[in-house]
Amino acid sequence: MRRKLVVGNWKMHGTQALVSALLEEVIAGTANLSDEVEIAVCPSFLHLELAKELLAGSKIKLGAQDLNAEPDGALTGEVSASMLADFGINFVIVGHSERREVFKETDQLVAAKFAAAQANGLTPLLCIGESLEQRQAQTTEQTVISQLDAVIDRVGIQAFSEAVIAYEPIWAIGTGETASPKQAQEVHWLLRDHLSDQDAAIAGAMRIIYGGSVKADNAKDLFKQADIDGGLIGGASLKAEQFLAICKSADF
DSSP: OOOEEEEEEOOSOOOHHHHHHHHHHHHHHHTTOOTTEEEEEEOOGGGHHHHHHHHTTSSOEEEESOOBSSSSSSOTTOOBHHHHHHHTOOEEEESOHHHHHTSOOOHHHHHHHHHHHHHTTOEEEEEEOOOHHHHHTTOHHHHHHHHHHHHHHHHOGGGGGGOEEEEOOGGGSSSSOOOOHHHHHHHHHHHHHHHHTTOHHHHHHOEEEEOSSOOTTTHHHHHTSTTOOEEEESGGGGSHHHHHHHHHHTOO
């Protein structure tokens, strides 16, 4: 059985006071969760040091929200995979819809970031998803498979034995809209089936989590779906009570 994974993506939010108070509650609230659930948080780069100190000795993993695909160089303001690995990061998000939509990251750049993360021992959390326009045009399948194939073409199917996929329908991020459990399951199954065509064992073990306005009141129904292995949580991860309720919903 695949171990559930719940990841909090804090995006560009947080102060030292908020991070301290939030993690204090989350650490205490997740202490009694079973080993069937893995928890991670992804603070801003500025708050990684504080989060690392606070998480020491807890079961919660530390992730980063992005990385640069280059190993080093004259790239002011950027952070490389080797820097994250040296710091002790576990997960790194690649290809989040905001990076694709706002910062115009291409499928090829996302694939390069995925490769750089793995080359440095990080677990990439690959985000895949369609826009509202693409869903309305009934091109969801074409869109998500194209995004997935760009990475497979770069690193090969074997690389997915050490990675996580997050299906995040763009139309359901920050909008209050959520794909129904049935809609989400359909795309999760589609992604797993596509991977299975190349390696059934990797596809069966692959964790595919859902990211799209997951909240305490819908998490359990989403997580009970056969191919949904947890969640990538945005706004709700900044509220300890909400995030803890989501984490507990994955523990069954």
